[in-house]
Amino acid sequence: MLKQFTNGIFKENPVFIILLGLCPTLAVSTQVVNALGMGVAVIFVLLGSNMFVSLLKDFIPEKVRIPCYIIIIASFVTIVDLAMRAYAPSLSKSLGVFVQLIVVNCIILGRAEAFASKNNLKSSVMDALGMGVGFTLALTLIALIREVVGSGKITLFAIHAIGFNGEINIPYLSDSPIRMIGYPAGALLVVGLLKALFNWFESRNKGAIK
Amino acid sequence: MRKMLEYLIPGLKLFVICAVAAVILGLINEVTEPEIKKNQTKEQEQALKAMFTQEEWREIPAVPFSLSSKDFEDDLLKKCRTTEQKQFLAYGYDFDGNNDTYNLKKDLSLDDREKLGALLKVIGYKNKGPVESYFPVIQNQSVSGYALKINGNGYGGAMTIIAGYNTDGSIRDVRLLDNSETPGLGKKAETEGYMDKFIGTGGDKPVPVIKNMLGDQKEIDAVTGASITFMGIADALRSGSDFVKKIEGK
Amino acid sequence: MSYVGIIITFVFINNFIFTQFLGLCPFIGVSRRIDSAVGMGFAVIFVMSFASLATWIIYNLALIPLNLDFLQTITFVLVIATLVQLVEMVIQKMSPVLYKALGIYLPLITTNCAVLGIALIAVRKNYGALESFVAGFAAGVGFLLAILLMSSIRERLDTEWVPKPFRGVPIAFVTAGLMAMAFMAFDMGLLKNLIG
Numbered sequence: 174m175l176k177q178f179t180n181g182i183f184k185e186n187p188v189f190i191i192l193l194g195l196c197p198t199l200a201v202s203t204q205v206v207n208a209l210g211m212g213v214a215v216i217f218v219l220l221g222s223n224m225f226v227s228l229l230k231d232f233i234p235e236k237v238r239i240p241c242y243i244i245i246i247a248s249f250v251t252i253v254d255l256a257m258r259a260y261a262p263s264l265s266k267s268l269g270v271f272v273q274l275i276v277v278n279c280i281i282l283g284r285a286e287a288f289a290s291k292n293n294l295k296s297s298v299m300d301a302l303g304m305g306v307g308f309t310l311a312l313t314l315i316a317l318i319r320e321v322v323g324s325g326k327i328t329l330f331a332i333h334a335i336g337f338n339g340e341i342n343i344p345y346l347s348d349s350p351i352r353m354i355g356y357p358a359g360a361l362l363v364v365g366l367l368k369a370l371f372n373w374f375e376s377r378n379k380g381a382i383k
Numbered sequence: 384m385r386k387m388l389e390y391l392i393p394g395l396k397l398f399v400i401c402a403v404a405a406v407i408l409g410l411i412n413e414v415t416e417p418e419i420k421k422n423q424t425k426e427q428e429q430a431l432k433a434m435f436t437q438e439e440w441r442e443i444p445a446v447p448f449s450l451s452s453k454d455f456e457d458d459l460l461k462k463c464r465t466t467e468q469k470q471f472l473a474y475g476y477d478f479d480g481n482n483d484t485y486n487l488k489k490d491l492s493l494d495d496r497e498k499l500g501a502l503l504k505v506i507g508y509k510n511k512g513p514v515e516s517y518f519p520v521i522q523n524q525s526v527s528g529y530a531l532k533i534n535g536n537g538y539g540g541a542m543t544i545i546a547g548y549n550t551d552g553s554i555r556d557v558r559l560l561d562n563s564e565t566p567g568l569g570k571k572a573e574t575e576g577y578m579d580k581f582i583g584t585g586g587d588k589p590v591p592v593i594k595n596m597l598g599d600q601k602e603i604d605a606v607t608g609a610s611i612t613f614m615g616i617a618d619a620l621r622s623g624s625d626f627v628k629k630i631e632g633k
Numbered sequence: 634m635s636y637v638g639i640i641i642t643f644v645f646i647n648n649f650i651f652t653q654f655l656g657l658c659p660f661i662g663v664s665r666r667i668d669s670a671v672g673m674g675f676a677v678i679f680v681m682s683f684a685s686l687a688t689w690i691i692y693n694l695a696l697i698p699l700n701l702d703f704l705q706t707i708t709f710v711l712v713i714a715t716l717v718q719l720v721e722m723v724i725q726k727m728s729p730v731l732y733k734a735l736g737i738y739l740p741l742i743t744t745n746c747a748v749l750g751i752a753l754i755a756v757r758k759n760y761g762a763l764e765s766f767v768a769g770f771a772a773g774v775g776f777l778l779a780i781l782l783m784s785s786i787r788e789r790l791d792t793e794w795v796p797k798p799f800r801g802v803p804i805a806f807v808t809a810g811l812m813a814m815a816f817m818a819f820d821m822g823l824l825k826n827l828i829g
Contacts, residue, residue: 365806
């Protein structure tokens with residue numbers, strides 16, 4: 174059970190290992206709060222879709238399975254979109270079209286097809302959680318780097334009750350950040366460098382095992 | 384027959400899933416719709432209340448002040464579906480034979496203006512100017528000013544501006560709402576004090592629309608590097624000022 | 634916005650790959666060779682133009698009048714999937730050669746964020762029918778431009794020495810990042826200077 178969960182975080186991390194779900198990754202990684210928000214949304218949709226695809230796997234006919242998966246995924250995406258617009262409007266505005274674009278996020282359709290349609294409910298739920306958390310962690314890592322280096326601050330959820338407006342300023346960097354990292358070009362560079370780093374780790378591990 | 388069933392059954396199952404999904408979403412939509420509507424106007428209301436101390440606001444959609452008779456017939460009259468609509472249009476606009484134009488009546492009451500705006504929305508008329516709508520400020524039962532919702536074009540795309548005007552077209556206060564300006568550059572327009580350079584202009588003093596029109600060097604330096612944002616806001620504010628003057632019939 | 638403005642915006646200023654990150658999956662996957670890149674690019678232009686038009690029609694003539702705009706996401710995706718399916722069938726009938734060449738790429742376009750992306754953006758910007766079509770077309774051209782430039786560079790890269798951790802995907806991303814930096818030269822200032 175636990176293995177299915179950690180699989181999504183390390184071995185088959187959707188972003189860094191299989192390179193799925195790229196579009197939202199780069200676009201929302203400008204601020205940590207956006208990354209977290211997107212991550213939570215994706216976890217919710219993944220859970221819903223994996224659960225229902227697994228529950229209905231005998232009802233869904235093979236011929237039309239992809240359209241069925243799409244309808245199920247799109248429904249959960251719509252639920253998340255409506256809920257966000259109603260109860261978290263600033264997050265909804267920051268994420269913009271990318272909330273609706275979760276429906277074509279290859280991760281979700283990929284898991285539905287590759288896993289949930291062939292496994293029982295419990296494993297599917299664990300898989301969804303693992304992949305979702307793995308995605309969120311990867312996204313947050315990229316956002317952390319980009320926001321700290323690119324704007325010199327970290328933006329989290331504001332907690333008005335204690336007067337925390339969500340921004341944590343980093344003393345030296347906030348005066349002269351490397352703004353390029355915060356721009357789209359910077360996102361591509363950061364992901365390229367990170368992926369190279371992961372490749373290097375992997376080859377070292379493989380070497381160590383030998 | 385067998386072949387047909389082979390296609391029919393999956394098709395029906397797909398339809399069932401579709402139908403169930405649509406129903407569930409419809410329910411969720413019922414629940415969230417009111418909240419969403421409230422959120423859309425919240426920022427706007429906050430801006431309005433910060434500028435003027437009025438509690439109740441009415442939003443009047445902007446309508447064209449003058450149209451060529453061809454445009455009036457094609458874009459407005461033809462789109463009306465009932466005679467009442469056509470009659471109200473004819474009531475709100477006067478025909479100018481010399482110039483072959485239809486002009487908005489100058490002394491229309493606020494109620495009539497609101498009705499006209501609503502009518503144009505219903506028949507699907509797409510507003511062409513930057514000013515989207517206006518909110519009259521009423522003090523002692525007379526209009527003492529206007530707040531305008533203006534669509535500007537900035538560096539990163541569309542910007543929504545709420546600006547407060549006196550009846551002579553001069554600017555009282557400006558708030559920049561939705562925008563996609565660059566953080567550190569154009570986004571600075573959201574900070575306190577940025578709009579000070581516009582306050583008071585628009586009446587006798589023209590709204591500064593290029594850097595050189597700004598008074599002192601400090602202000603010019605402040606917008607350097609973000610001139611497109613500045614010009615976008617300035618253009619919008621100037622259009623607003625002209626709009627207010629037209630409503631007041633000047 | 635004027636049509637020229639829309640074209641310049643979506644081909645250069647808001648290039649789907651270098652600025653908006655829509656359509657990255659096929660971009661990274663298909664851009665290794667020039668001929669596959671070109672094939673994908675043309676398929677994308679075709680699908681994106683007609684998808685924007687089709688979704689505009691569905692949205693403005695069906696969803697809004699019936700007060701169903703919360704069904705936007707579902708219907709758009711289904712419309713796009715259907716459109717791609719139709720395009721596939723038509724191409725298969727009309728030109729088996731072309732079908733073979735494009736083969737696998739067509740179904741991939743369905744889950745391409747770029748197609749759904751332009752459809753959603755056109756709605757958010759309140760474009761009319763023709764404007765949506767032009768926007769879809771321009772965004773596709775922007776995609777083609779990006780993928781063409783990228784594949785030319787990658788074909789060369791494959792024959793050069795690249796540090797081991799960077800081989801394959803990472804160097805592609807870094808390259809794309811550098812190109813995106815170059816594309817930053819295309820901004821609103823350009824538009825203002827060109828068409829005032």
